[in-house]
Amino acid sequence: DSGVTQTPKHLITATGQRVTLRCSPRSGDLSVYWYQQSLDQGLQFLIQYYNGEERAKGNILERFSAQQFPDLHSELNLSSLELGDSALYFCASSVVDGEVETQYFGPGTRLLVL
Amino acid sequence: SQELEQSPQSLIVQEGKNLTINCTSSKTLYGLYWYKQKYGEGLIFLMMLQKGGEEKSHEKITAKLDEKKQQSSLHITASQPSHAGIYLCGADIGGQNFVFGPGTRLSVLP
Numbered sequence: 001d002s003g004v005t006q007t008p009k010h011l012i013t014a015t016g017q018r019v020t021l022r023c024s025p026r027s028g029d030l031s032v033y034w035y036q037q038s039l040d041q042g043l044q045f046l047i048q049y050y051n052g053e054e055r056a057k058g059n060i061l062e063r064f065s066a067q068q069f070p071d072l073h074s075e076l077n078l079s080s081l082e083l084g085d086s087a088l089y090f091c092a093s094s095v096v097d098g099e100v101e102t103q104y105f106g107p108g109t110r111l112l113v114l
Numbered sequence: 115s116q117e118l119e120q121s122p123q124s125l126i127v128q129e130g131k132n133l134t135i136n137c138t139s140s141k142t143l144y145g146l147y148w149y150k151q152k153y154g155e156g157l158i159f160l161m162m163l164q165k166g167g168e169e170k171s172h173e174k175i176t177a178k179l180d181e182k183k184q185q186s187s188l189h190i191t192a193s194q195p196s197h198a199g200i201y202l203c204g205a206d207i208g209g210q211n212f213v214f215g216p217g218t219r220l221s222v223l224p
Contacts, residue, residue, distance in 0.1 A: 002156065042116075043157075043202060045212040056210040090156055099164060103147070105156035 003027070004093050004106035012112045018079040021109045025072055025093030031055070032074040033094070033103065034066055038087035049074055081113045117141060118205055118215035126221045127193050135188045135218045137203030145206035146186045148177050150199045151217070157202065160188075190220075198222045 003026035013019055025032050034046040036059075045058035049068035060066075063081075068074040078085060088110050092103040119138045127133050137146065145164050149157040161170045163179035163186060170177055174191045190197055203215040 002158075004156075042216050043204075043214040045204075045214070056212070058210070058212055088154070092157075100162055101145075102162070103157075103159050105149075105158070107156045108154075110154075 002104040002106065004091060004104050006089075006091055006106035006109050008109060009107065010110045010112075012114065013081060014114055015081055015083060017081050017113075018077065019081065019111065021076040021078070021089050021091075021111075023074045023076070023091030023093075023106060025074070025091075026095070026104055029093035029095055029104070030072065031094040031101075032068055032072070033092045034060075034074070034076050035090040035092070036087045037090065037108075038084075043090075046076070078111070083113050086111055086113045116216055117207060117211075117213045118203055120201075120203060120215035120218050122218060123216070124219040124221070126223065129194060129222055129224050130192055133190050133193055133220070135201050135220070137186045137188070137205075137215050139184050139205055139207065141184070141207045143179065143183045143186070143205045144208055146177075146179050146183075147204040148175075148186070148188050149202045149204060151202060152199050160201075193220075193222045195222045195224050 005024045007022045030051045033048045037043045046060040048056040066076045088108045090108045092105045094103045121136045148160040151157045166181040166183045176189045179186045200217045202217045
């Protein structure tokens with residue numbers, strides 16, 4: 001158990017819909033990362049938040065958005081869903097010790113768009 | 115095309131054997147991360163390398179970042195069935211770009 005929790009574990013929805021994925025980082029971790037893992041594109045970095053502010057942006061579509069709240073939990077919003085958005089979505093929180101940053105991954109949310 | 119390539123794609127070894135997985139980038143690596151993933155589960159962070167020539171070990175797993183900082187190797191000594199899984203490298207290639215390799219699937223036969 002990494003200490004990072006994600007809800008829901010599974011989500012089935014239809015094309016065109018909107019969903020929200022939730023992530024609670026490990027206690028005290030200020031950084032939250034979101035990743036998408038699909039069979040055809042592998043694992044992709046989407047976005048990073050640090051203490052409520054967006055820090056880095058990866059291959060995140062405009063239909064997707066995220067935020068980190070004052071209590072440090074984060075939400076990833078996916079809208080106008082397409083079949084190709086079906087994937088595992090992971091979040092991770094991290095801690096920095098000197099020059100080393102260690103990421104702890106949640107168990108993921110498996111999204112199926114029908 | 116992938117910014118990070120991994121080789122081999124898959125590997126089957128007998129328990130007790132040593133093995134090496136490689137991760138190669140066409141760009142300078144500002145930070146190189148190794149992860150292990152069990153199928154359909156989250157990633158487990160193994161280690162991070164930043165400096166050229168840096169080498170780190172954790173239990174029977176050793177990773178090294180080459181001097182030119184464009185390749186990393188992950189070496190497992192005396193493999194065990196518990197080492198089986200998918201090994202992914204991830205890298206900060208600059209410009210807020212963090213990318214992952216396609217993964218190497220390792221099977222260890224008892």
